[in-house]
Amino acid sequence: MENLKKIINGKEYSKKFLKQVYPLSTNFLKKFKRKPCLAVILVGDNTASRIYVNNKVRTAEKNGIQSKEVILSSKVSEVNLLNEILKLNVDENVDGILVQLPLPAHISEKKIIHSINPKKDVDGFHPINFGKLFMGNPNFIPCTPLGCFYMLKNEFKDLSGKNAVIIGRSNIVGKPMASLLLASNCSVTITHSKTKNLQEHCKKADILVSAVGIPEMVDETYIKQGAIIIDVGINRLQFVNPETNVNETKLVGDVNFRKVVNIAKKITPVPGGVGPMTIACLMHNTVKAAYKNKKQNFKNILGDYF
Ligand code: NAP
16 A cells, blocks of 8 residues: 555556647647647557557547558668658648657668658657757657656656666667756766666666666666656566466566565556656647647647746
């Protein structure tokens, strides 16, 4: 029971957040006689990517956002994919463009991300948006770190002076997360696979964000008493069900929840933590893009900095 109070409930946060997004999309519809529109490009038949895209499309529909799916074969050439993006870039009825990653090996993710119109880059991966975030003048912020940050700000109004440690330095999670925490006056350490004495760094964290992709790597030896833990990892773990003796899979995070929950002050679970907020932030970014593309003021749900 005590431990339940420690959970940062991403599902509840996302519901609360989307309740604020919905009126913005309905107002947009009233004003412009169309819904904000998100184009999602899926290349190939990766099962996990298909599930992510389905979730995004379903959430968009529930929140007054039109989605336009562009499904391409895994054999599509880079040039043809670029052409699809160029069409969406100039389509006035498309506000946001998302290319589901990863892409097949013969396509350069970098080239694809760079080709998206920065004004429609709702994932926030384009160098212009990435640079703006790091210069303290963000436009579109990558959805996963944005969702993590939203929950942290709601749980703890003032993050100033806290020691934040991030495990993972990807452009999608680790680096933008660091920028957001830095902008909130945290002292930030980014760690990675070459970091020496990882546990020692993590033990100093008031806030620990893990984005590694190694199932349950972070245990009690990484955690300071009273730390706040944000577990970004989504890892599918295979196990044999002892009752049925059948092979099953389950989702786990980077953090061994059971081993750290007694030490932590607050912690996001997997599933039901960061994942739902990531999709909610994608909806937010799409509606924001729609207003901005129509040269309208957008009163940001997340506060003035964003
Ligand atoms: P990524 O690009 O593979 O980056 C992983 C990072 O972890 C890299 O910086 C890597 O270091 C570091 N790392 C690997 N092994 C390590 C170790 N033993 N010790 C310390 N650092 C280590 O992954 P990502 O895209 O950031 O995603 C990370 C995890 O978050 C994955 O499980 C992914 O599925 C999940 N994710 C979840 C959401 C969500 O919505 N919840 C969204 C995005 C990602 P190097 O740079 O040195 O290689």
